[in-house]
Amino acid sequence: MKKIYIIHENNEWTAPLLKGLDELGLPYEDWFLDKGVLDLSVEPPEGVFYNRMSASSHTRNHRYAPEYTGAVIAWLERHGRKVINSGRALQLEISKIAQYTSLNAHGIRTPKTIAAVGKEQIIEAAKKFSGPFITKHNRAGKGLGVQLFQNIDALKKYVEGSSFDEPIDGITLIQEYIQSDEPFITRCEFIGRKFLYAVRVDTSQGFQLCPADACQIGDAFCPVGEIEKPKFEIIQGFMNPILEKYEKFLEANGIHISGIEFIMDKNGEIFTYDVNTNTNYNPDAELKAEVFGMKEIARYLGDELEKIDMA
CATH class of the missing domain: 3.40.50.20 (Rossmann fold)
Structure with missing residues (x-):
């Protein structure tokens, strides 16, 4: 059978x-x-x-x-x-480097990113950024290793201290920090390589981006605010030219089901920074919008x- x-x-x-x-x-x-x-x-x-x-x-x-x-x-x-x-x-799921290079090949902009192996190399790589930057794991999920730094001295204290979070594959990414007008990111969900819906994720009280569980990585990344909106909210009637690029990217990489996350900077420019091929959905947001991803x-x-x- x-x-x-x-x-x-x-x-x-x-x-x-x-x-x-x-x-x-x-x-x-x-x-x-x-x-x-x-x-x-x-x-x-x-x-x-x-x-x-x-x-x-x-x-x-x-x-x-x-x-x-x-x-x-x-x-x-x-x-x-x-x-x-x-x-x-699966290759893209376990490597953000693989994600970014393929996204770029399909005309999809990602934040400036440098990969480094070794603590000294992480510090040297960060010197190539003129403003705030973040670190994250190449093989991540759940926001692993994401930290925001305003300068090299703060990075040195982290990297050389006991709290340094060693990536499972040894590769740390140093990435430009994209500042948006409002504290939220957008996650676009696809099933069968077709757009299902977009969800707005409030990051004012931390960067919890996993809809199915708590992926808190600290308020240092996004300042605490007093927004009383739901953390996850499905955007009715979302449309953007980026969706067509995403669908072509998914087809080229053998991805059928995925959530793709982007942030928009102050100039309205979209930066795509994560592809989740084991995507999950927020039940409260879906119940309110009466659309159910797992179904x-x-x-x-x-x-x-x-x-x-x-x-």
Whole structure:
């Protein structure tokens, strides 16, 4: 029997999707890939394989889950199986450098970024920025390693101090700080490479960008304000030429389901800074707007499974 296979390492994030699949009566199997055994001489089962592996898996003691998932996806693709969010998508999930270079190749502007390995190299790289800058992990998720610095001295204290957060892949990114008129970012959600909706994320009380859990990285990044609006709010009727570029970018990289985040500076210029291929959705915002991402994903996976049955 052909099924939908959910590849992941976080039950909490996946639960809403499994509920959606159950409601539609779709056959599925949960593949929790934090560890396992892969026999390359055996053919994989028939079905649709949805890759939801996360770059932040190591924070949940699943250090090698992305590497193992990469091996599994290579095996699936070798045998011509339908993989939603391909091996290339996984490469982008675990490397912001890969994200930025591909975004730039599709005419999508990203903040000025320098990659550095080594504490001395981080400090030297930061000297190339004339204004405030941030650091972040190349392999991140959940805002790992994001810190705002006004000058090199502050960076030195951080890098040489006990609180320095070593990236799991050893690569620290130094990036220009984009100042916007209002404290919010925009996250555009795509399913089947088609735009679903955009959500406005309030950053006035911290840069919590993960809709499904608390990804607080400190108020030092975004000053505390007294805005009483919801943290996540779906923007009705959002339209912008950037959406067409995003869709072409997704197609070129084998990404079917994703959330892409951007910030707009004081001049109205859009800077794209993150691509999430294991995207999550905020239930309160969706309930208010009466649109539900996980249900849409479940329908999409069901449609893809039906295409295989008809082939």
